[in-house]
Amino acid sequence: MEKYLDRNIKDIIAEFPAAGTALQARGIACVSCGAGTCRLRDIVDMHDLAPEEETSLMRALALAIDPSGALRIPEPAPRARPAGGPRYSPPLRRLVDEHALIKRVLGALPSFLAGADLASPADAARAREVIRFIRSYADRLHHAKEEEILFGLFDPSLDVLKAMLAEHETGRAHVRAAAAALDAGDGPAAAVALSAYRELLLDHIKKEDEVLYPWMDRNLSMTQVGKLSESFNEADAKAPDGEIAACERIAEEFPAGYARAS
Numbered sequence: 475m476e477k478y479l480d481r482n483i484k485d486i487i488a489e490f491p492a493a494g495t496a497l498q499a500r501g502i503a504c505v506s507c508g509a510g511t512c513r514l515r516d517i518v519d520m521h522d523l524a525p526e527e528e529t530s531l532m533r534a535l536a537l538a539i540d541p542s543g544a545l546r547i548p549e550p551a552p553r554a555r556p557a558g559g560p561r562y563s564p565p566l567r568r569l570v571d572e573h574a575l576i577k578r579v580l581g582a583l584p585s586f587l588a589g590a591d592l593a594s595p596a597d598a599a600r601a602r603e604v605i606r607f608i609r610s611y612a613d614r615l616h617h618a619k620e621e622e623i624l625f626g627l628f629d630p631s632l633d634v635l636k637a638m639l640a641e642h643e644t645g646r647a648h649v650r651a652a653a654a655a656l657d658a659g660d661g662p663a664a665a666v667a668l669s670a671y672r673e674l675l676l677d678h679i680k681k682e683d684e685v686l687y688p689w690m691d692r693n694l695s696m697t698q699v700g701k702l703s704e705s706f707n708e709a710d711a712k713a714p715d716g717e718i719a720a721c722e723r724i725a726e727e728f729p730a731g732y733a734r735a736s
């Protein structure tokens with residue numbers, strides 16, 4: 475089994491499709507991941523599996539590769555795991571809190587879109603507020619912290635980072651499409667683009683909160699954590715005067731009156 479740990483997962487899944495099923499059954503989405511060239515070893519590490527989960531996954535993968543059961547599975551690596559879910563360092567906690575605000579707005583979108591006529595001036599104006607929030611808060615403030623500061627502390631050739639950056643770009647394209655559709659008075663197209671953005675970003679945030687950030691926290695030194703906080707403060711200080719407060723107000727006011735469906 476050892477020799478498969480350094481092979482990339484997409485190749486393993488292509489050669490042994492049952493391996494993809496084994497990963498999917500454990501909520502590990504390599505089959506649908508846009509990159510999928512992570513090494514099997516890194517996937518186990520990144521998902522911080524409990525020893526029994528790691529053993530169960532390795533056993534299923536070994537059987538997918540060789541149904542005779544002849545492959546020997548490695549001993550799980552000892553890892554200290556916090557009880558009750560991830561405990562983030564202060565700077566990563568800050569990013570998770572930003573996610574919570576973004577999810578507040580995205581959670582209200584389905585109800586808003588279900589009752590809105592985006593070709594009408596009033597509803598189009600509300601949709602533009604949402605786009606302002608996404609561009610200003612989710613993208614310029616939050617994604618910039620990831621792209622320009624946090625991700626820079628890790629090897630840029632890591633597929634997980636490439637996949638996250640690609641999703642940021644896809645999100646930007648959805649927002650451009652939504653804004654263009656609103657300008658053209660095409661309400662249905664604007665709604666489709668905003669819904670696509672919502673779906674993409676909720677999934678993206680879940681991966682960051684549950685997998686990427688905890689893995690990053692396990693690999694950051696105390697010095698790096700301290701510098702991150704400083705750099706995040708500097709990044710927020712560069713936002714135009716009052717913009718963060720304006721976005722927080724949108725996140726407070728927009729969801730009012732819409733049932734949340736996140």
Ligand SMILES: [Fe+2]
Nearest residue numbers: 617620638682
């Ligand atoms: Fe991100």
Ligand SMILES: [Fe+2]
Nearest residue numbers: 616620679682
């Ligand atoms: Fe994020």
